[in-house]
Amino acid sequence: MSGTHQPGQSSTLRGPICFAILAALLVIEGLTSGWNSTLGILNMGLLSAIMALGVNMQWGYAGLFNAGAMGFLALGGLAPVLISTAPTPGAFRAGGPGLITAFAVAVIAVLLAVQAYRRTSGKLRGLLVALILIVGFFAFRWVFDPAVTAVEAINPSAAGNLGGLGWPTLISWPVGALLAAGAAWLVGKTALGLRSDYLAIATLGIAEIIVAVLKNEQWLDRGVLNVNGIPRPWPVPYEIDLQNSASFVAKAQSWGMDPTLASTLTVKLAFLALFVVVILLLIWGTELALKSPWGRMMRAIRDNEVSAAAMGKNVTRRHLQIFVLGSAVIGLAGAMMISLDGQMTPASYNPLRYTFLILVMVIVGGSGSNWGSVLGGILVWYLWVKAGDWGPDIMGWAASPFADGPLKDHLLNSAAHMRMLVMGIILLVVLRFSPRGLMPEK
Amino acid sequence: MSYLNAANMTGGYGKADILHGCTLTVEKGEIAVIVGPNGAGKSTAMKAVFGMLPLREGSVTLDGQDITALSPQDRVKMGMGFVPQVNNVFPTMSVEENLEMGAFIRNDDYRATMAQVFDLFPILKDKRRQNAGELSGGQRQQVAVGRALMTQPKLLMLDEPTAGVSPIVMDELFDRIIEVARSGISILMVEQNARQALEIADKGYVLAQGENRYTDTGEALLANPEVRRTFLGG
Amino acid sequence: MDVINALVALTNYVLIPATAYGAQLALGALGVTLVYSILRFSNFAHGDTMAFGTGIVILFTWLFQSWGISLGPLPTALLALPFGIIVTAALLLGTDRVVYKFYRKVRAAPVILVMVSVGVMFVMNALTRFLIGVDQITFDDGERFVISARQWRDMTGLSEPLTLRSTQVITIVTALLVMVALFWFLNRTRTGKSMRAFSDNEDLALLSGINPDRVVTVTWIITGALATIAGTLYGLDKSFKAFTYFQLLLPIFAAAIVGGIGSPVGAILGGFVISFSEVGLTYAWKKVATYLIPHWEPDGLVQLLSTDYKFAVSFTILILVLIFKPTGLLKGKIV
Incomplete structure (x- = not known):
């Protein structure tokens, strides 16, 4: 980690050198612990890199501090459950209409409350809004609770939830981005434009x-019972299918490889290829956006909010755009992560790992730099995994005298x-x- | 040598100088007023005297001692009091606490000084339990001046004390400032209301583009047709 | 009679627990609001500071217990509290010297300081876990009840039980004492007033000769004390678990902002607003309802919101305040 941050001749070489060191670390990992482990770290590292790209859009381009990346990630992860798992037979018939009515009631109550707030004033306003919301709440629960009970009663040991639509997993990825974007819009609309740390x-x-x-x-995702067996995205195969395929086994043996190991490696490589494609598309898109007038304005706002506002730029609106976009990318990563894991385990979302570690990735890589986020994502993930391995060794050594x-x-x-x-x-x-990170923004 | 002697001050915030060899002197018990058009460097000159602007050239002496290198806080200890133009009170603290904070660097009994401030601004005594942020503009200025007086300065510097107050309040504030000067405290003041300020000034400085343009008694400057035409609007 | 029973149930399950929880949140929010007004950033490490301080208090409690020292009917932790405060304040002062001081000097933007506090949060998180692990720890000893269910029945003859746990009384009394002491300090002492002056108008405070380093030092010491006391009271009342303390950040921030960030009275008010809403909305009102409405046996628990969603209460109140009154109920400051 170099402490200097002056731009110079070294800065053009800096990125490639950093990536070369990272590659060397991963090769060493492959030679010492096996390629399976390397690919495991790399795949999760690439997903972390996508999360970091999203957070970087917010923190790096606009200086917005998102302390809830975990939430957008988890929400994105809901998409594969709702889109690509098989539907639970009878669940929708049992509870679907009730759930839809309940949410319709909730939306109508909120809209009515907003109208009441706008059209009345004084004491009447407070009373009326409170009344509408309270009645709305009880009406919601009155419809919602039986519907939930009905859904959860269906085959509770294996399902008990609505299930999905059974559509291809790849479709669920953009849906995950949309879900996260929707939540981000709601939060951003209220908290942006106030003090920077309120967001x-x-x-x-x-x-x-x-x-x-x-x-x-x-009823939604089986809660802490977890949803298992979420289908893989096209074209990633299943290990068991590969092992049963005579041609694959023959090919593996002709390369002198154990078919079981070859099948896991193939699956991981297929995920890897998909993730790389998504990262390249994201970077291509963001770099294009950054070079556009929109991107220049975004950076101008970050560097001097006051003067940008004085020039008549609607700072809050721009912030909302970038916040929603960044959260969408995080949601995309969340959907991809669930596809990789093949299961949804809500209890595993931990803010230190999925919110604050991502911030570390962005800052170590270089705030505002896309390739820096990719580097930071993979490198910090590697260090996180390895620090978990090394910790006990170091501690064992340190504790040996006792x-x-x-x-x-x-x-x-x-x-x-x-x-x-x-x-x-x-x-x-x-x-x-080194506040500009390993690969500073150009 | 004058009591305050800020000679040949040259400097600015960035690369470009704002002050170009500006000189200000104030005698004991004298009211000196700096006037001039917007952007003439009036406030900057005041800040330079108080040590809030790095000087490339020139020196500041107070009572014969060179204080050019001292920080604003140390200048307060040397006997300078400064009333900034804005944000010059502690808004959520009472009037009395504002004055107390003014006396923060004093270790002796400051109650007599507070009594003097209350004599000078009787309204503050009535409102001494009220938060300064809840007072009217003119009253807030009185708190600000009172706070600066709590260190018993020998030189009181006021940056546009009458900005944003009504003409009646302005006259009253000027009366008080004369009273302060009578008690032997030198006053250096930047004023936007040039004509009224020069009327009470023993000495006036007309600055333009960071330089001394005219220096004379207040009366003489008011009588000077060129000053009247160019700087006092006829 | 039923009305009285309903009141007893309400007191037992809502009023007493919410008051104790509110006092704990208020102390936490006071720490956040103090750092905010003097150092001008939202301290994300505050939850972990509370966890660290409580961890130290627990270690000292165990030490005293192993020596056979106790406070009789009171928990030993109260005896350990001063030591926890000293260690926590020392840690905060060390952190300030090594980390925060630099950013003050370069006058970094508040959001940078928030990010820096995230780094501090990680380190404190690790320190606490090194010291005391991640498990749930119960460390209250001494008398468990001021009024037990049986005493209550003997005393009043009412069928509805009421218990007053000693940790609840200790929480409320300690919090009250701490708040009185803090307000006395801020409003009556020279140092306290200089801190308020610094918070009000930093430049003018410097002009008045107030020493910023001293103000910052005192602020961290008080913050350490508030965090340790809040954390210890919470741990005594419920139990200690490092991650729970991190999660307390949200209700604490909500309390500080709802009350008006930067305003100590607001922090206290906010703490109680959050705690009463949270407890009230997640309490199963079945019992109270059955007492009040004769011949009615509700099917459900009459619980407005599952306790799993208690964070949603803080969040919703926070959002409502941000939309309708961003300066908070009592006018805070917007830096």
Whole structure:
């Protein structure tokens, strides 16, 4: 990590050198721990890179602090569940009309409340709005609760949720982006244009709520019971199919490879190819946007909000656009991640891992730099995984002088938290000594 | 040597100088007023005297001592009081607490000084429990001047004390400022209301483009036809 | 009689718990609002500061217990509290010297400082977990109840039970004492007034000869004390778990903003607004309803919102305030 941040001849070489070092690290990982492990880290690293690209649009292009990336990610992950899993037989007939009516009631109540707020004033206004909302709430629950019970009663051990539409997984990816964008629009509309850190606090809140919904609404995604067997996207094959295919086994054996290992590697490589395509498309699109007048204005606003506003630019509107776009990219990554995992496990969403670690990736890579986000995403993910491996080793070495006993046990158990410390220190050091990151924005 | 002698001040915030060899002197108990068109460097000159602007050339002495290198805080300890043009009170603190904060660097008993301030601005005594942010513009200016007086300065500097107040309040404020000067405190003041300010000034400086254009007694400047035509609007 | 029983149930399940929780949130929000007004950023590390302080208090509690020292009917943690405060304040001062000071010097934008506080949050998070692990820890000892269900029945003869746990009383009394002390300090002492002056108008405070380093030092010490006390009270009342404290950030921020960020009275008000809404909306009103409406047996729990959605309450209140009154209920400051 170089402490200098003057642009110079070295800066053109800096990116390639950083990526070369990263590649070398991954090759070493492949030679020592096997290629399966390398591809595993790389695939998740690429997904992290997409999340980082989204966060970078917000923080790097516009200086918006999104403290709720986890929420948009989780919401995006809902898309594969709702779009590409098989429908639960009878579930929609049992609860669908009720659920749709319930949400219609909720929307109507909110719209009525807004109208009441606009058209009345004084004490009447408060009373009327409260009354509409309270009546609306009870009406909602009155329709909603039986519908939920009906859905959750259907085959509860395996389903108990609405299920999906059974459409191809690739379609669910943009849908995930749309879901996240919708939530981002709601949050951004209220919290943008106020103090800069209000957005951070509002996003922190929406993220907790989205994850709470995913954990508790069984009719939607089975909650903490998890949804398994989410179909893979085209053209990624299944290991078992490959292993049963005579031609694949023959080919693997002709290369001197174990067919089981060859099948897992093939699957991971197929995901890898898909992810690379998405990243390249995203970078191509964002670079194009950044070079357009829209992108120039965006950077002008970030660099001097006051003068941009004085020039008559609608800063809040631009911020809303970029916030929604960035969140959509995070939602896309969320849908892709669920497709990779093949299951939805709402309890696994942890803000340190899915919100704050992504910020570390963006800042380490270089705020405002797309390739920096990709580098930061893969590199920081690699360090996160490896710090989890190395922590116990280092701790075991550090604790070796101590006699066996509670102290030694405690030290060994603490090793898992080492990576929090490492990430915190990396973030603080980069912010302090190299605020433009490894690959500074040009 | 004058009590305040800011000689040949040259400097600015960035590369470009705002002041070009500007000189200001104030005698003991004298009211000196800086007037001039917008952008003439009036406030900047005041800030330079107070140490809030880095000087490339020139020096500032107070009572014969060179204070060019001192920070604003140290200049306060040397006997300078400064009333900024805006944001010059603590809005959520009471009038009394504002004055107390003015006396923060004093370790002795400041109650007598506070009594003097209340004598000078009786309205503040009535409102001493009220938050400064809730007062009218003119009253807030009185709090600001009172706060600066709490350190018992020898030189009081006022940056447009009458900005945004009504003519009646302005006259009253000027009366108070004369009273302060009578007690032996030197006054250096930047004023937008040039004519009224020069009427109470012992000495007036007309600045233009960071330079001294005219320097004379207030009366003489008011009588000078060229000053009247160019700077006082006829 | 039924009306009285309904009132007892209401007091037992809503009023007492919400008051205790509100006091804990208020103390947390006071810490956030203090850092906000003096250092001018939203401190994302505050939840983890609370966790760290509580962790230290727990370690000292265990130490004292192993020595056989106790406070009799009161929890040993109260004896450990001063030590926890000292260690936490020292950590915050060290952090300020190593991390925050630089950004003050270069006058960094508030949002940069928020990001820096995220880095501090990671480090504190790790420190707390190193010290005490991730598990749930219960560390209250001493007398459990001020009024137990049986005493209540003997005393009043009412069928509806009411219990007053000692940790609830300790929370409310301690919080009250701390708030009185804080307001006395801010309004009556020279240092406290200089802090308010610094918060009001930094430039003028500097002109008046107020030493910024001293103001910042005192601020961190008070913040450490508030965070440790808030965290310890919360842990005594419920239990300690590092991640729960991180999650408290949201209701605490909501309390500070709802009350009017930068305003200490607002922080306290906000804490109680959040706690009463949260407890009231997630309480199952079945019991109270059955007492009040004769011959009615509700099918459900008459719970407006599942407790899993308690964060939604803070969030909704926060959003409503941001839409309709961004300066908060009591006018805070917008820096």
